Amino acid sequence: MNAVHPSPDQWISDLELITMAATAAGEKALSFFRKDPDVQWKNDGRSPVSEADFAANDILKEKLLTARPNYGWLSEETDDDEARLGCETVFVVDPIDGTRAFIAGKDVWCVSVAVVHRGRPVAGVLFAPALGELFQATLTGSALKNGEPVSVKSGVDAVLRIALAEETVGLLEGGYRSGMSRIAHVPSLAYRIAMIADGRIDGTIVRKNSHDWDLAAADLILERAGGALFSLDGQPLSYNRPNVRHTVLCAAARPALPALIAASQGLEGH
Numbered sequence: 001m002n003a004v005h006p007s008p009d010q011w012i013s014d015l016e017l018i019t020m021a022a023t024a025a026g027e028k029a030l031s032f033f034r035k036d037p038d039v040q041w042k043n044d045g046r047s048p049v050s051e052a053d054f055a056a057n058d059i060l061k062e063k064l065l066t067a068r069p070n071y072g073w074l075s076e077e078t079d080d081d082e083a084r085l086g087c088e089t090v091f092v093v094d095p096i097d098g099t100r101a102f103i104a105g106k107d108v109w110c111v112s113v114a115v116v117h118r119g120r121p122v123a124g125v126l127f128a129p130a131l132g133e134l135f136q137a138t139l140t141g142s143a144l145k146n147g148e149p150v151s152v153k154s155g156v157d158a159v160l161r162i163a164l165a166e167e168t169v170g171l172l173e174g175g176y177r178s179g180m181s182r183i184a185h186v187p188s189l190a191y192r193i194a195m196i197a198d199g200r201i202d203g204t205i206v207r208k209n210s211h212d213w214d215l216a217a218a219d220l221i222l223e224r225a226g227g228a229l230f231s232l233d234g235q236p237l238s239y240n241r242p243n244v245r246h247t248v249l250c251a252a253a254r255p256a257l258p259a260l261i262a263a264s265q266g267l268e269g270h
Contacts, residue, residue, distance in 0.1 A: 011115065011138045014068070015123040018091075018113040019136060021063040025056035026111040026129040029096055033130060034105045048099055053077050056095035056111060064091050064113075071115070074240065076213045082242070089117045090240045094213035097126075098188030107131050112190045114216035119238040124217030126190050135194050135221050143197050143225035150198040152227040152253035160256060163192050163204040171270060176263030193218035193251050197225035203252030203260050205267065212244040227253045232261055232268055 032052035039050045057077040065073060072087030074080065076094045084090050091113065096102050098109030110128040114121045126135040135145050142149035163183040172180075183201050186192040189210060195201045197218075206215075206229075216239050219229045229251040230236060237246060248267045250260045 008138070008140045011117075011122045011140075014115045015125070015136060015138050017064065017067050018115060018123060018125045019127075019134070021060050022111045022113045022125045022127040023134070024063065025059045025095060026127040028052070028059055029056045029102070029109075029111065030129040033102065037103070039103055048103055049077065050096070050099060050103055052102065053096045053099055057093070060091075060093050060095060060111075060113065064093075072240065074212060074244065076211065080244075084240060085242060087240075089115060092116050092121070092212050092216040092239060094190065097190040097214060101187035106187060108186060108191055109188050110191050110194075112213060112217045114220065114239075116212075116216055116239045119240060120236070121216045121220035121239065124220040126194055126217055126221065128188075128191060135197065135217075137221040137224040139220070141224065143221045143223075145194075145198050151225050152196060152222075153199045153202060153256075154253075160202040160260075161200075162260070163195070163201050165207070168205060168207065168267065171264075171266045173263040173266065176259065189214045190218040193222050193229065196227050196251055196253065197222045202256050203250065205260070205264055206246070206249035206251065207267070207270070208245075208247050210246050210249065212239045212246075215239075215246065215249075222251060227251065228257055230257065230261060232265060234258075234261060 029052040037050040037052050039048050072084030072090035074092045094112040097112045102109040107130040110126045113125045115123040122139045124137050137143045160180045162180045163186050192204050252260045
Protein backbone atom coordinates (compact mmCIF):
# COMPACT_ATOMS: atom_id res chain seq x y z
CA MET A 1 0.00 0.00 0.00
CA ASN A 2 1.44 3.42 -0.97
CA ALA A 3 1.84 6.14 1.62
CA VAL A 4 0.52 8.78 -0.79
CA HIS A 5 -2.14 11.35 0.02
CA PRO A 6 -4.29 11.56 -3.11
CA SER A 7 -4.37 15.36 -3.41
CA PRO A 8 -4.35 17.58 -6.50
CA ASP A 9 -0.97 18.95 -5.43
CA GLN A 10 0.48 15.43 -5.47
CA TRP A 11 -0.70 14.83 -9.01
CA ILE A 12 0.63 18.21 -10.18
CA SER A 13 4.00 17.28 -8.70
CA ASP A 14 3.79 13.91 -10.41
CA LEU A 15 2.96 15.61 -13.72
CA GLU A 16 6.14 17.68 -13.46
CA LEU A 17 8.11 14.51 -12.76
CA ILE A 18 6.66 12.46 -15.61
CA THR A 19 7.00 15.38 -18.03
CA MET A 20 10.70 15.63 -17.22
CA ALA A 21 11.19 11.88 -17.58
CA ALA A 22 9.14 11.58 -20.79
CA THR A 23 11.05 14.45 -22.36
CA ALA A 24 14.39 12.86 -21.53
CA ALA A 25 13.23 9.47 -22.82
CA GLY A 26 11.82 11.00 -25.99
CA GLU A 27 15.02 12.86 -26.73
CA LYS A 28 16.96 9.64 -26.25
CA ALA A 29 14.64 7.77 -28.61
CA LEU A 30 14.95 10.59 -31.13
CA SER A 31 18.72 10.04 -31.20
CA PHE A 32 18.02 6.59 -32.76
CA PHE A 33 15.28 7.82 -35.13
CA ARG A 34 15.94 7.22 -38.84
CA LYS A 35 19.35 5.76 -37.98
CA ASP A 36 18.56 2.07 -38.55
CA PRO A 37 18.26 1.01 -34.89
CA ASP A 38 18.63 -2.63 -33.96
CA VAL A 39 15.23 -4.38 -34.01
CA GLN A 40 14.14 -7.61 -32.34
CA TRP A 41 10.86 -9.50 -32.32
CA LYS A 42 8.98 -10.25 -29.13
CA ASN A 43 7.95 -13.73 -28.11
CA ASP A 44 4.63 -13.41 -29.98
CA GLY A 45 6.61 -13.16 -33.23
CA ARG A 46 4.44 -10.23 -34.39
CA SER A 47 5.56 -7.27 -32.30
CA PRO A 48 8.84 -5.48 -33.05
CA VAL A 49 10.90 -3.75 -30.39
CA SER A 50 13.93 -1.57 -31.06
CA GLU A 51 16.99 -0.62 -29.06
CA ALA A 52 15.41 2.83 -28.76
CA ASP A 53 12.42 1.33 -26.88
CA PHE A 54 14.75 -0.25 -24.34
CA ALA A 55 16.90 2.86 -23.98
CA ALA A 56 13.86 5.06 -23.38
CA ASN A 57 12.43 2.52 -20.93
CA ASP A 58 15.67 2.51 -18.91
CA ILE A 59 15.58 6.30 -18.58
CA LEU A 60 11.94 6.32 -17.51
CA LYS A 61 12.36 3.56 -14.96
CA GLU A 62 15.46 5.10 -13.40
CA LYS A 63 14.07 8.63 -13.17
CA LEU A 64 10.56 7.73 -12.07
CA LEU A 65 11.23 5.00 -9.52
CA THR A 66 14.15 6.90 -8.02
CA ALA A 67 11.80 9.80 -7.36
CA ARG A 68 8.80 7.65 -6.30
CA PRO A 69 10.17 4.33 -5.01
CA ASN A 70 6.82 3.47 -3.41
CA TYR A 71 4.93 3.58 -6.73
CA GLY A 72 4.33 0.45 -8.75
CA TRP A 73 5.61 -0.04 -12.29
CA LEU A 74 3.92 -1.31 -15.46
CA SER A 75 5.71 -0.91 -18.78
CA GLU A 76 5.43 -2.56 -22.16
CA GLU A 77 9.18 -3.16 -22.15
CA THR A 78 9.58 -4.53 -18.61
CA ASP A 79 8.59 -8.03 -17.47
CA ASP A 80 5.40 -7.66 -15.47
CA ASP A 81 5.81 -7.78 -11.70
CA GLU A 82 2.62 -8.60 -9.82
CA ALA A 83 3.87 -6.46 -6.93
CA ARG A 84 2.22 -3.56 -8.78
CA LEU A 85 -1.18 -4.99 -7.83
CA GLY A 86 -0.44 -4.17 -4.19
CA CYS A 87 0.23 -0.52 -5.01
CA GLU A 88 -2.47 2.13 -4.96
CA THR A 89 -0.38 4.30 -7.29
CA VAL A 90 1.46 2.99 -10.36
CA PHE A 91 3.47 4.36 -13.27
CA VAL A 92 2.02 3.03 -16.55
CA VAL A 93 4.54 3.49 -19.35
CA ASP A 94 4.98 2.90 -23.07
CA PRO A 95 8.51 4.05 -23.96
CA ILE A 96 7.58 4.29 -27.66
CA ASP A 97 3.93 4.01 -28.62
CA GLY A 98 4.01 3.43 -32.36
CA THR A 99 7.19 1.35 -32.59
CA ARG A 100 6.40 0.19 -36.12
CA ALA A 101 6.12 3.81 -37.25
CA PHE A 102 9.35 4.66 -35.44
CA ILE A 103 11.21 1.83 -37.18
CA ALA A 104 9.77 2.90 -40.54
CA GLY A 105 10.96 6.48 -40.03
CA LYS A 106 7.45 7.94 -39.67
CA ASP A 107 6.92 10.87 -37.30
CA VAL A 108 3.79 9.66 -35.50
CA TRP A 109 5.12 7.97 -32.36
CA CYS A 110 5.24 9.14 -28.78
CA VAL A 111 6.40 8.43 -25.26
CA SER A 112 3.37 7.69 -23.07
CA VAL A 113 3.57 8.00 -19.27
CA ALA A 114 0.68 7.97 -16.80
CA VAL A 115 0.30 7.92 -13.04
CA VAL A 116 -2.60 5.63 -12.18
CA HIS A 117 -4.17 5.80 -8.72
CA ARG A 118 -6.75 3.25 -7.59
CA GLY A 119 -7.37 2.17 -11.16
CA ARG A 120 -7.70 5.55 -12.88
CA PRO A 121 -5.12 7.92 -14.40
CA VAL A 122 -4.46 11.07 -12.38
CA ALA A 123 -1.53 12.51 -14.37
CA GLY A 124 -0.57 11.83 -17.97
CA VAL A 125 1.97 12.91 -20.59
CA LEU A 126 2.36 12.12 -24.28
CA PHE A 127 5.56 13.43 -25.85
CA ALA A 128 5.94 13.19 -29.63
CA PRO A 129 9.49 14.47 -30.17
CA ALA A 130 9.59 14.04 -33.94
CA LEU A 131 6.50 16.27 -34.15
CA GLY A 132 7.53 18.68 -31.39
CA GLU A 133 4.30 18.03 -29.46
CA LEU A 134 3.76 17.59 -25.73
CA PHE A 135 0.32 16.72 -24.30
CA GLN A 136 -0.27 16.92 -20.54
CA ALA A 137 -3.12 16.56 -18.06
CA THR A 138 -3.86 16.00 -14.41
CA LEU A 139 -7.09 15.06 -12.69
CA THR A 140 -7.91 18.77 -12.35
CA GLY A 141 -7.45 21.51 -14.92
CA SER A 142 -7.38 21.54 -18.69
CA ALA A 143 -5.65 19.22 -21.12
CA LEU A 144 -2.64 21.00 -22.59
CA LYS A 145 -0.77 20.78 -25.88
CA ASN A 146 2.57 22.56 -25.82
CA GLY A 147 1.35 24.48 -22.78
CA GLU A 148 -1.93 25.70 -24.32
CA PRO A 149 -5.40 24.32 -23.43
CA VAL A 150 -7.03 22.03 -25.97
CA SER A 151 -10.54 20.69 -26.26
CA VAL A 152 -12.57 18.29 -28.33
CA LYS A 153 -14.84 19.54 -31.08
CA SER A 154 -17.95 21.24 -29.76
CA GLY A 155 -21.22 19.80 -31.01
CA VAL A 156 -21.67 16.94 -33.47
CA ASP A 157 -20.80 17.59 -37.11
CA ALA A 158 -22.95 16.36 -39.97
CA VAL A 159 -20.05 14.18 -41.13
CA LEU A 160 -17.88 12.71 -38.38
CA ARG A 161 -14.15 12.18 -38.92
CA ILE A 162 -13.47 8.76 -37.37
CA ALA A 163 -10.06 7.10 -37.33
CA LEU A 164 -10.27 3.34 -37.83
CA ALA A 165 -8.89 0.53 -39.93
CA GLU A 166 -10.56 -0.01 -43.31
CA GLU A 167 -11.54 -3.57 -42.42
CA THR A 168 -13.44 -2.25 -39.38
CA VAL A 169 -15.78 -0.04 -41.39
CA GLY A 170 -17.98 -2.92 -42.54
CA LEU A 171 -18.62 -3.98 -38.95
CA LEU A 172 -20.24 -0.67 -38.07
CA GLU A 173 -23.98 -0.09 -38.19
CA GLY A 174 -24.94 0.94 -41.71
CA GLY A 175 -26.64 4.22 -40.90
CA TYR A 176 -23.63 5.39 -38.93
CA ARG A 177 -21.25 4.50 -41.79
CA SER A 178 -23.15 6.79 -44.15
CA GLY A 179 -22.53 9.79 -41.88
CA MET A 180 -18.83 9.35 -41.24
CA SER A 181 -15.56 10.00 -43.03
CA ARG A 182 -12.82 7.46 -42.32
CA ILE A 183 -9.43 8.83 -41.32
CA ALA A 184 -6.59 6.56 -42.40
CA HIS A 185 -4.59 4.52 -39.93
CA VAL A 186 -2.70 6.49 -37.26
CA PRO A 187 0.18 4.24 -36.13
CA SER A 188 0.28 5.36 -32.48
CA LEU A 189 -2.92 4.55 -30.59
CA ALA A 190 -2.12 7.05 -27.84
CA TYR A 191 -1.50 9.80 -30.37
CA ARG A 192 -4.72 8.92 -32.21
CA ILE A 193 -6.68 9.53 -29.00
CA ALA A 194 -4.79 12.80 -28.50
CA MET A 195 -6.01 13.88 -31.95
CA ILE A 196 -9.55 13.69 -30.58
CA ALA A 197 -8.51 15.71 -27.54
CA ASP A 198 -7.20 18.59 -29.65
CA GLY A 199 -10.18 18.55 -32.03
CA ARG A 200 -8.55 17.25 -35.21
CA ILE A 201 -10.85 14.24 -35.41
CA ASP A 202 -14.16 13.28 -33.81
CA GLY A 203 -13.47 9.76 -32.60
CA THR A 204 -11.83 6.39 -32.98
CA ILE A 205 -12.54 2.72 -32.36
CA VAL A 206 -9.93 0.63 -30.57
CA ARG A 207 -9.98 -3.05 -31.47
CA LYS A 208 -9.65 -5.58 -28.65
CA ASN A 209 -6.30 -6.41 -27.02
CA SER A 210 -4.99 -2.90 -26.52
CA HIS A 211 -3.03 -2.58 -23.26
CA ASP A 212 -2.95 -0.27 -20.25
CA TRP A 213 0.27 1.35 -21.46
CA ASP A 214 -1.30 2.26 -24.82
CA LEU A 215 -4.22 4.02 -23.20
CA ALA A 216 -3.80 5.39 -19.67
CA ALA A 217 -2.13 8.74 -20.41
CA ALA A 218 -4.24 9.43 -23.50
CA ASP A 219 -7.42 8.48 -21.61
CA LEU A 220 -6.84 11.25 -19.05
CA ILE A 221 -5.82 13.82 -21.65
CA LEU A 222 -9.00 13.10 -23.60
CA GLU A 223 -11.14 13.26 -20.46
CA ARG A 224 -9.75 16.65 -19.46
CA ALA A 225 -10.33 17.90 -23.02
CA GLY A 226 -14.02 17.04 -22.83
CA GLY A 227 -14.07 13.55 -24.32
CA ALA A 228 -14.09 10.01 -23.03
CA LEU A 229 -12.72 6.54 -23.72
CA PHE A 230 -15.29 3.87 -22.89
CA SER A 231 -15.87 0.18 -23.43
CA LEU A 232 -18.90 -0.94 -25.43
CA ASP A 233 -20.96 -1.16 -22.23
CA GLY A 234 -20.49 2.58 -21.79
CA GLN A 235 -18.11 2.34 -18.86
CA PRO A 236 -14.73 4.02 -18.27
CA LEU A 237 -11.65 1.81 -18.12
CA SER A 238 -9.95 0.47 -15.02
CA TYR A 239 -6.16 0.16 -15.03
CA ASN A 240 -3.57 -1.82 -13.07
CA ARG A 241 -5.63 -5.02 -13.00
CA PRO A 242 -4.15 -8.51 -13.24
CA ASN A 243 -5.14 -8.54 -16.94
CA VAL A 244 -3.87 -5.39 -18.65
CA ARG A 245 -5.60 -6.10 -21.98
CA HIS A 246 -8.87 -4.42 -22.96
CA THR A 247 -11.93 -5.24 -25.05
CA VAL A 248 -13.27 -3.12 -27.93
CA LEU A 249 -13.27 0.56 -26.97
CA CYS A 250 -14.67 3.81 -28.34
CA ALA A 251 -13.16 7.27 -27.88
CA ALA A 252 -14.85 10.50 -28.87
CA ALA A 253 -16.03 13.90 -27.80
CA ARG A 254 -18.76 13.28 -25.26
CA PRO A 255 -21.63 14.46 -27.54
CA ALA A 256 -20.50 12.02 -30.24
CA LEU A 257 -19.73 9.05 -28.00
CA PRO A 258 -23.16 7.40 -27.46
CA ALA A 259 -23.82 7.07 -31.20
CA LEU A 260 -20.32 5.70 -31.83
CA ILE A 261 -20.74 3.08 -29.08
CA ALA A 262 -24.15 2.06 -30.43
CA ALA A 263 -22.80 1.74 -33.95
CA SER A 264 -19.83 -0.32 -32.78
CA GLN A 265 -21.71 -3.13 -31.03
CA GLY A 266 -21.06 -5.43 -34.01
CA LEU A 267 -17.32 -5.34 -33.26
CA GLU A 268 -17.73 -7.36 -30.08
CA GLY A 269 -16.10 -10.72 -30.68
CA HIS A 270 -13.96 -9.43 -33.55
